[in-house]
Amino acid sequence: MNNLEARSTFALSSIFALRMLGLFMIIPVFAVAGQQYHGATPALIGLAVGIYGLSQAFLQIPFSLLADRFSRKPLIIFGLALFALGGAIAALSDSIYGVIIGRAIAGAGAVSAVVMALLSDVTREEQRSKAMAFMGMSIGLSFMLAFSIGPWVTEQVGISGLFWVTTIMGTLAMLMLLLVPKVTRHYRVAPQGYLTQLKQVLGMADLNRLHVSIFMLHLLLTAMFVFIPSQLIEYAGIPLAHHGWVYLPLLLISLFFAFPSIILAEKYRQMRGIFITAVVAIVLGLIVMALGYDNKYGLLCGLALFFIAFNVMEALLPSWLSKSAPIQSKSTAMGVNSSFQFLGAFFGGTLGGFLLSMHQIGLGWAILAGIAIIWLLVTFQLNQPRYLSSIVVTLPDTEKMDDWTSLLLAVHGIEEVVVMPEKQVAYIKVDKQQITDTARQELSRLLNQELAI
Known part of the structure; x- marks a missing residue:
């Protein structure tokens, strides 16, 4: 991985890990600690634990549909803000119903797919599995760590304090997003309805x-x-x-x-x-x-x-x-x-x-x-x-970036152009099985360099 990919992978994996840690620390303790809330019953305690996953399941698709139209980073910030807000509502509640509402709102920040899509944007095709492996490792470690320290954290700060920890982790996750560059995506095929x-x-x-x-x-x-x-x-x-x-x-x-x-x-x-x-x-x-x-x-x-x-x-x-x-x-x-x-x-x-x-x-x-x-x-x-294969190029000195990307996408075999203007870098994703000699020459001309693909 290059420095940009490594930094972005670390940041996005940390976002995943912080969310998962905040979610899973409650599981080994809430069946007992949740009995202190007004109106608590075994069924409602189970609902308080599970409602997060249900919110996630229903709202992943709406978030992801929007993420294919608009910038992914603002959607992730919005989702993490909901996650942090839900934790705060649960922390301030003294009834089981307040905890259920808080957990449902936290789950409404269903940005897992958006985070993975952003990771795929900022990594080359050849490095994708390494990046996803790192993310998978961070999720697994946070899962195990949550089960290990959840009881200890609850003993130190109580169950409401545990929910405040969730809010803090959501806030830290938003800060990690500052390490990820701004991305604009250009496709050969325009998004449909x-x-x-x-x-x-x-x-x-x-x-x-x-x-x-x-x-x-x-x-x-x-x-x-x-x-x-x-x-x-x-x-x-x-x-x-x-x-x-x-x-x-x-x-x-x-x-x-x-x-x-x-x-x-x-x-x-x-x-x-x-x-x-x-x-x-x-x-x-x-x-x-x-x-x-x-x-x-x-x-x-x-x-x-x-x-x-x-x-x-x-x-x-x-x-x-x-x-x-x-x-x-x-x-x-x-x-x-x-x-x-x-x-x-x-x-x-x-x-x-x-x-x-x-x-x-x-x-x-x-x-x-x-x-x-x-x-x-x-x-x-x-x-x-x-x-697919990825070519990393320095952005040309042009004010008409959309025109440049349109010319690239017109080359047969070019599937996507991901532009990171802050870093003056673009990833051009190529299907080597489709590109012809003529297309290779045209691409070399547009990039002003010879390409060995």
Whole structure:
């Protein structure tokens, strides 16, 4: 990565991590701490925890549709402001209904897809998977850290203080956006009407298979985190307060295996093969836990397989999505994908609770393995994504930037031009399979330099 890409990746990954940390710290403590609120019942406590994800699922698509028309940064700021406001409302509330309203408003800042779309704008195609891997790592670490420090933070500042921490994190996330350059996007194909654009995205078979994949991945992850804690206590002898020290080393080990897989997928264009291998690893991990749940090492080996595959998938899915989605509808496609992600988490939590109520652990893991096998059958139908290349150029000294980008987009094989005027840099995204010798010569003329593509 160049300096611009590294700085932008760090900033946008930090935004994701800060939001996730603020969201997840409440989960391990609210079932107990939430009982202090007026009107609290088990059902309302559960709603207070889950309403955030439901708001996210419904509002990802509207935010992402807007992000394909307008500048992405102001939308992210607006979403983070809602996130911070929701945390403040929950912190000031003394009734469970106020907390529910605050959590719903925080969830209304549904900008996950917009953040990923902005990351795809400011990174070259060849560096995309690395950037997404870094973002996936930050999400995973924040997830584990939240479960580890949530009880400690609550003990120090109370449950209302925990919500104030959420507000502070939302504010810090807005400040991180200052590190990301302003971007203007120019496409060969102009954006269509909102409904037409959404229909186009929903009508693409490979995109739908990727949506099913993110749904399955987060359904299985959430169900597993609901289902496994009692088994770690009973069969592995690990108390609940120490579970973070189980998940964190496994996550770090998984990253050691995940990064070479991601490089292999991108550099040697083996994304489909690595993707299917990761789903196979998830199936195997669940089968290991189904057969060895009553053994400490069986549980840990199954978890390790799952985490390795999970981190590979977290990096590959958004990268693959950004390659397969229509360039002018990239954010819309990511919004649909994020909606499926949050719906997967919602249904996964419900499924995990159902599996716990069955009191048949082996059968529970077998059900999860069966779901993963169905997912594997879906992934076999995926086609290899299209690979674009990026050319980094210095902006010409011209006041008519729109005319210059229009001339570039008229060259056969040029798919998109992303201009960062503050840095005097542009990324030109090229389909090497489409560009001809004539087009190459015309592009060299427009850029005033010889191109080896």
